[in-house]
Amino acid sequence: MSAPRAATQSRWDSRLGLVITLLVVAFLIVPVIFSLLAGVTQNYFVGLKSGLTLRWIAEVWALYADTLWRTLIVALSTLAIVTLVGVPLAWILTLMRGRLARAIEELITLPVAVPGLATALALIVSWGTVGGLRASTAFIVIGHVLFTLPFMVRAAGATMQGRDLPALDQAAATLGARPIVRFLTLIVPNAAPGIVSGALTVLTLSIGEFNLTWLLHTPLTKTLPVGLADSYASMRLEIASAYTLIFLVLLMPLLIGLQWLGARGSRANTFPSAPRATSL
């Protein structure tokens, strides 16, 4: 199978491709390996011969456990709101199709396209003085909802269109089912794969979100990425690495879940679908 296709790439072409591929892999993975090692090494400067330890992990836990819980609360609240708001919107856009639907999708994607700093500043100048909102975790959730909503709408909308749900819905309507009944018993179950993959994306993005959160947080509402930035700036390398390790472990189940969904839906050989952050 592979021989005739590979024949269209000359030998030096293939070799150059392989070398560049391996260099790219090394550039991406070497720092990760060193980060993982540094998190469990007694003294990174001395190296592995100083011995392995879980001491740094324990210290991170003592210092930053609250950021971990807050991040989970923020991510789950964000997911709940985005699902409740985004899935119905995805359905409306599926029914509308056409120019207007695309324009609306474009509009709700703006909080992703525009740098997070701008969105955060806008939220602060408009809502920063309202009641106790500024000091509460809800303020961060609002930012995360804006940032993740388009991903849920797009993922849910893709399955709704792919399965031709509008036609099914029309049939159910002729049989006399009310919209809300049709939505809950026909549309949502049929769009479930898209909603689940959207949900995993929303969780990944919320757990890793920093650009908005850094401006929206207060000393009492630190999330995990905020804590990470704090540890990078002020803690020893081993603690920063151990904290990063905990963060990666937290992302693992989401990563595996999305890979699994992607593998079910597509050819085995395509580029893996992985949860991805969207801002630097």
Add this chain to the structure above:
Amino acid sequence: MRLRGWRWFAAPAAALFTAFWLLPMVKLATLGAHEIDGRAAYMHVLTDLRYWRSLFNTVGLSLGASLLTVILAVPVGRFLARHPHFPGRRLVMGLIAFPLAFPGVVVGFLIILLGGRQGVVGQAARAVGAEPIVFAYGMAGLFLGYLYFSLPRAVGVLTAAAEGIDSSLLEAGQTLGAGPWRRFMDIELPALAPAVTAAGAMCFATSMGAFGTVFTLGTQIDVLPMTIYNEFTNYANIPVAAALSIVLGAVTWAVLYGAQAIAGRGARAGGGA
């Protein structure tokens, strides 16, 4: 009408988006028009060389990183597409996809591990008796951070695009006597062009708005997101911060929108940005 009975379904999303994004953005834009010393903040931003330098740095760095990303991602994408069955292929693709989930702060930290005071490169230089090399805490580190973030995304987009090239075209070219270089320039590159544009624009836009990475590497790096942050927190100069945010947002959005128009709808789907 298909929408009958459904309209109110859009109400929660519309209310939420209007109250928490649309109206706040309008307010931010009007704040940028507030006068400082008798001139609107927008005029300050447009006439002050400091901000121009900051914008120039940001655009230059982002443009350079996007170019290098695409230059590296094209051969990797071609290689992965032309060799669908080599041992370790799944591992290679998994390793390239793994960093997709890392947010900017983590990318910054990884660059510090690579080129910081205790970095891999510095340690290696020390081991062979050379001066330790430290490059993480400035423009060079930031450039590598942009590259780190963009490469997995660009490789994903370009691998998919290279897989879409009809290999019989390349074989026909070969039969007709076209060398590898001619085949690449005349067949592959034109076919890859939309994906290259899409990937490049996505890298550029994410790099322009990058904050977490800059924040981790050093708050003295003179790029626009850092300038906005400093105006806001250190000088409480909210009109200028607002004006700069609007300018940065508009530039970033325009690049994404333009590239999307060139590359077709595929740009968005592949970029995720």
